[in-house]
Amino acid sequence: MKSTIPEAGVPITPPAAGNGGDRQEASLHGEILLRLRDYVAEGNIPEGGRVPERQLCEMLGISRTPLREALKVLAAEGLIELLPNRGARVRQLSQRDLEELFDVMAGLESLAGRLACEAITDEEISAIERLHYEMYGHYLHRDMPSYFQINQQIHESIVAAARNETLKTTYANFAGRIRRVRYSANFARKRQRWAEAMREHEAILDALRRRAASELSDILFQHLRNKRSAAIEHLAEGQDTRPETTSQGG
Amino acid sequence: MKSTIPEAGVPITPPAAGNGGDRQEASLHGEILLRLRDYVAEGNIPEGGRVPERQLCEMLGISRTPLREALKVLAAEGLIELLPNRGARVRQLSQRDLEELFDVMAGLESLAGRLACEAITDEEISAIERLHYEMYGHYLHRDMPSYFQINQQIHESIVAAARNETLKTTYANFAGRIRRVRYSANFARKRQRWAEAMREHEAILDALRRRAASELSDILFQHLRNKRSAAIEHLAEGQDTRPETTSQGG
DNA sequence: AAGACAAAAAATGAATGCAAAATGGTTCTC
DNA sequence: GAGAACCATTTTGCATTCATTTTTTGTCTT
Structure with missing residues (x-):
């Protein structure tokens, strides 16, 4: 049961075909980074909620590699936190x-x-x-x-x-x-x-x-x-x- | 004369077996991040010089995946810059x-x-x-x-x-x-x-x-x-x- | 001999595969 | 009946592999 992409192609934001014009990222991980950042910042995931890699991959229609790269950056930016072996969580701000x-x-x-x-x-x-x-x-x-x-x-x-x-x-x-x-x-x-x-x-x-x-x-x-x-x-x-x-x- | 970096197999810092105690990173990419950050900050690579993935991997004894994750973070921190399809370079500060x-x-x-x-x-x-x-x-x-x-x-x-x-x-x-x-x-x-x-x-x-x-x-x-x-x-x-x-x- | 074109080699970007750890559920014991 | 322990499933971390793109090298033409 390796249906990696069952219903892929359902992007978080409208498929950036047009590329709004503000700032485009040539690489996939860059694109993912921008989208994920907005996705998290807009509160689509509850505070402290888990950020499931697999689910996001399907949602974005990509593999885990670029997603994980983006997650590392988001963690460095302070939006999420990475627990060792326990995945990413949306950072709770006390x-x-x-x-x-x-x-x-x-x-x-x-x-x-x-x-x-x-x-x-x-x-x-x-x-x-x-x-x-x-x-x-x-x-x-x-x-x-x-x-x-x-x-x-x-x-x-x-x-x-x-x-x-x-x-x-x-x-x-x-x-x-x-x-x-x-x-x-x-x-x-x-x-x-x-x-x-x-x-x-x-x-x-x-x-x-x-x-x-x-x-x-x-x-x-x-x-x-x-x-x-x-x-x-x-x-x-x-x-x-x-x-x-x-x-x-x- | 492409090797701006010491020979492979020579770890950047002594293999952190003891884990000094200041701050330990359980994950490999975290460890790599700390080491690479110091490595770059200390000026071991000339300004604007390339940061060859393969060479660094050999030097650190790891695969490219965690290294690339670390590079993304360093780029977000502003220490290096990532050119699409052209690898990482040490950021030149004007x-x-x-x-x-x-x-x-x-x-x-x-x-x-x-x-x-x-x-x-x-x-x-x-x-x-x-x-x-x-x-x-x-x-x-x-x-x-x-x-x-x-x-x-x-x-x-x-x-x-x-x-x-x-x-x-x-x-x-x-x-x-x-x-x-x-x-x-x-x-x-x-x-x-x-x-x-x-x-x-x-x-x-x-x-x-x-x-x-x-x-x-x-x-x-x-x-x-x-x-x-x-x-x-x-x-x-x-x-x-x-x-x-x-x-x-x- | 210098420049241009083409093919080979290398490097990058992303996907897949595999081992280890964690999560969840069930069973066993007291 | 409650709690601990065990096993199956899921998830994470990293290595490996595949596909493009870039860079280099060699050859050919002018």
């Missing part, structure tokens, strides 16, 4: 893990702001200002999803303005790690916190206009710190089960 | 790449200092003070290697005091990436810069004692920035060939 992740994100954005002050152009600032006002509109209309989307664009604009591809990549990596959590914590914001966030964003813009690197660095860190508090509180309320993952003794 | 890496390191240390101010104990500060004075002794005796070693310990202590394992891991990752460069740039410091660095370290200690988070953050960033300048200048002098690696368009 509350502490989340706090740490948010803090590192805060540090990266803080750095981005600092660097941005050195290199950002007036045009880029104008673009961020436009985003800011657009976001303000969503805020007034209490349109949380749109607000959140623009908010993310602003932060990404700051990271982009830092002119540091390494930072950008690292930032994206960490953003991917908490993506799974964000899916449920996006709307953690209370009204109170929302207004506060708007004020902070105005301060960010102000510091950016003046190219006040240290100040912007501080503001951004605090801004993310407050975000962290909101998210953590929200999660603490919503979930009773706060798994204590084995802290990877790095 | 001057720009180095600048970016140093800046990210600066951001991470800056963050570490900020976080450390929240959690560091008096005992930890005392320990860092002791290291500082020890380092000062090496400075007076112009003992550059010892100075550098203690210097690294101080920075690691600050990162440890941040109480953030994620940050610590990330920091170690980036430190590994520039390790190869540090091997040649360690002693880039001019006398002038050396004295300056000592003063900065005193300022760091001062801010740490006062738990002045923002201030320490600024000082640490600047300190690393100055380090960056010194290293980059040194490399610019020493090397004419500054390869323009294809900036990975993440």
Whole structure:
């Protein structure tokens, strides 16, 4: 009974025949890596759930070799964890893990702001200002999803303005790690916190206009710190089960 | 003359029969990963040089499967790059790449200092003070290697005091990436810069004692920035060939 | 003699096969 | 009847094998 591919060809995502255009991977394992990363980040596998190789192989229509290569990379990225002889599991993020992740994100954005002050152009600032006002509109209309989307664009604009591809990549990596959590914590914001966030964003813009690197660095860190508090509180309320993952003794 | 690598059958490191004790990897690919990472980071393969699978397999006494898994991870870590159908190469760091890496390191240390101010104990500060004075002794005796070693310990202590394992891991990752460069740039410091660095370290200690988070953050960033300048200048002098690696368009 | 084309050789990418470990279920013992 | 032990099945880890692609080498043409 070696029906390796009983109903293969049922891809996780629509068969990437067109190759969306964002970034293509020539090799199979690269393709698999991109798809698996999204698959896991979008929460298709429950926290701590097993990642069965065989099943995924059938689902993706590939053999185990490239899949296992992709799993190793995902483990290195921190999305999953590999237990010796016991397969891969979706990494459970304890509350502490989340706090740490948010803090590192805060540090990266803080750095981005600092660097941005050195290199950002007036045009880029104008673009961020436009985003800011657009976001303000969503805020007034209490349109949380749109607000959140623009908010993310602003932060990404700051990271982009830092002119540091390494930072950008690292930032994206960490953003991917908490993506799974964000899916449920996006709307953690209370009204109170929302207004506060708007004020902070105005301060960010102000510091950016003046190219006040240290100040912007501080503001951004605090801004993310407050975000962290909101998210953590929200999660603490919503979930009773706060798994204590084995802290990877790095 | 294709063998840039020692003869086969000679293990990179003594066969880890005892398993030193720092961190053991049960799986073979994990073991390989650790060894290969060190092997590459220590500069055993020239910049941009090929990483021949077959040769490494013989050298390590394993098959290609676990080796390739390790290579994928190293590529994800940024130590090597994988060209489709053309194998792995040791990643060449352009001057720009180095600048970016140093800046990210600066951001991470800056963050570490900020976080450390929240959690560091008096005992930890005392320990860092002791290291500082020890380092000062090496400075007076112009003992550059010892100075550098203690210097690294101080920075690691600050990162440890941040109480953030994620940050610590990330920091170690980036430190590994520039390790190869540090091997040649360690002693880039001019006398002038050396004295300056000592003063900065005193300022760091001062801010740490006062738990002045923002201030320490600024000082640490600047300190690393100055380090960056010194290293980059040194490399610019020493090397004419500054390869323009294809900036990975993440 | 230099360049171009073609075939051989080598290396890479992925699939398959095999041994060891883990999981699950059943049976045996107390 | 409950718990431990044993065996079958599944799963994982690694080696081996097969198919492409690349690189090299040799020959031929201009």
